[in-house]
Amino acid sequence: MSNLYKLVYTSSRRPDCGEAEVEKILASCRVNNPKKNITGILLHSKHRFLQYLEGDKDEIMRLFSYVKKDSRHGGVNLRYYSPIKERVFPSWQMGYKDLNKNSLVFQTTISEKDQAIFEKLIQDEDQNEVEGIRVLKLFFEMA
Ligand SMILES: Cc1cc2nc3c(=O)[nH]c(=O)nc-3n(C[C@H](O)[C@H](O)[C@H](O)COP(=O)(O)O)c2cc1C
Numbered sequence: 325m326s327n328l329y330k331l332v333y334t335s336s337r338r339p340d341c342g343e344a345e346v347e348k349i350l351a352s353c354r355v356n357n358p359k360k361n362i363t364g365i366l367l368h369s370k371h372r373f374l375q376y377l378e379g380d381k382d383e384i385m386r387l388f389s390y391v392k393k394d395s396r397h398g399g400v401n402l403r404y405y406s407p408i409k410e411r412v413f414p415s416w417q418m419g420y421k422d423l424n425k426n427s428l429v430f431q432t433t434i435s436e437k438d439q440a441i442f443e444k445l446i447q448d449e450d451q452n453e454v455e456g457i458r459v460l461k462l463f464f465e466m467a
Pocket residue numbers: 335349351352353355356357366373375387390391392394396397
């Protein structure tokens with residue numbers, strides 16, 4: 325039986341968490357998340373993080389339980405932890421909002437097909453809107 329869940333949280337990026345630290349987080353995600361079959365996205369702006377994780381219920385909670393203790397952010401606010409029928413995000417990705425173009429910039433290798441899916445999700449053109457996407461938008465408004 326499938327135990328597929330989504331977990332979404334937002335947090336505040338610590339002022340001393342510079343670009344080099346974000347690069348390190350990205351490196352950890354790249355190595356660890358695919359091994360656990362975790363997909364989703366980590367978005368960051370100057371002051372905020374938003375992470376959307378999908379995968380096995382226990383795996384994503386285990387990941388969240390140590391990520392929330394990471395000193396590079398604070399004020400971690402769990403927004404969703406609920407079952408889903410299927411994955412929304414096709415792969416694991418990390419990106420940031422390009423404030424000038426109001427679009428996502430991907431920091432990970434991403435196929436054109438996946439990129440199109442992400443952009444569509446962000447722009448909310450998809451009919452199957454999920455709550456998580458509303459949180460993504462909220463993040464963009466805060467950025
Ligand atoms: C906002 C934020 C999100 C993070 N997301 C992940 C993640 O999805 N996967 C992960 O392995 N580590 C993530 N980390 C880093 C972990 O807290 C931890 O440093 C890392 O998993 C250590 O693993 P490593 O020793 O293999 O690099 C995140 C950290 C922060 C601050």
